[in-house]
């Protein structure tokens with residue numbers, strides 16, 4: 001009989017519903033069996049749409065259900081660790097959204113728990129599953145653009161930060177919430193580790209949050225050096241309002257690669273008033289819609305084939321380490337080296 005992996009979605013907010021919809025309909029050999037969220041409104045809205053067999057408000061009840069083989073953790077980052085540890089102890093495979101946790105120690109606990117209990121752990125860096133990113137990596141590896149000397153990656157998000165994101169002790173701010181993707185992209189495309197980061201930033205769009213959250217920043221720029229002396233640049237911003245913007249430029253000794261642009265479609269409209277227009281990309285949910293499906297399918301396949309996940313706990317840990325290096329640099333206004341966090 002065909003093996004089916006039964007999933008529980010834990011956290012039915014913005015990103016959770018992307019996974020929920022995909023696991024309900026698009027992923028082979030997977031079933032969305034249960035939903036879990038302490039918010040009755042979010043849980044009910046998710047259940048109205050997804051019609052799962054079980055609903056829970058407390059993740060501990062999920063762990064007690066032997067029908068559930070795997071969990072998708074899409075709660076605010078601060079809860080990832082405790083839920084992942086409970087899932088591992090209950091022998092449930094773990095797909096955990098990025099950033100994996102708040103700090104490296106938490107990530108290491110999650111990795112160790114998954115190993116000890118022999119369950120899979122995959123981190124949600126879906127850009128690694130995007131066709132353009134995959135193609136760029138192939139071109140780099142072919143040697144066509146020579147040696148990579150500079151990788152620039154940016155992510156700008158349109159929406160106002162969620163209330164929990166203003167408290168950077170709970171979210172790490174945009175370096176964690178937004179730029180963990182870019183920091184992962186830098187590692188993944190170059191195959192190198194980040195040796196140092198210098199970050200500058202500020203809160204330019206949410207003045208009302210300044211009094212309660214003086215550390216909050218909504219825009220950041222980071223200069224990075226790799227362990228082979230090559231260079232990286234990352235910039236991030238939340239609440240830019242104009243759309244969702246995720247682009248990468250890779251400069252080699254003999255050529256360069258661009259990934260992404262700001263438009264939603266490959267479409268330009270010429271208007272009778274002499275203006276031309278292109279609709280802007282509006283959301284990460286749209287830009288990376290196929291990449292989410294690909295990462296989810298890869299996770300199910302790694303469970304069924306008992307292979308290593310394509311984006312491992314270690315990748316999650318290194319991204320979190322780099323997030324914390326960036327944050328420390330921003331807060332202390334100095335270059336921070338990797339060995340300081342080791």
Ligand SMILES: NC(=O)c1ccc[n+]([C@@H]2O[C@H](COP(=O)([O-])OP(=O)(O)OC[C@H]3O[C@@H](n4cnc5c(N)ncnc54)[C@H](O)[C@@H]3O)[C@@H](O)[C@H]2O)c1
Pocket residue numbers: 010011012013014015016036037038039042059074075076077079097098099124125126162177284
């Ligand atoms: N891969 C991506 O591109 C991507 C995009 C957005 C968010 N994320 C990540 O997904 C996670 C969630 O972000 P979001 O934007 O969906 O947040 P959100 O605030 O929209 O949703 C979080 C949900 O988790 C629920 N929740 C809170 N505590 C819980 C608990 N203990 N157990 C179960 N559910 C709980 C909340 O009620 C809410 O419904 C974060 O880690 C974020 O970084 C990843």
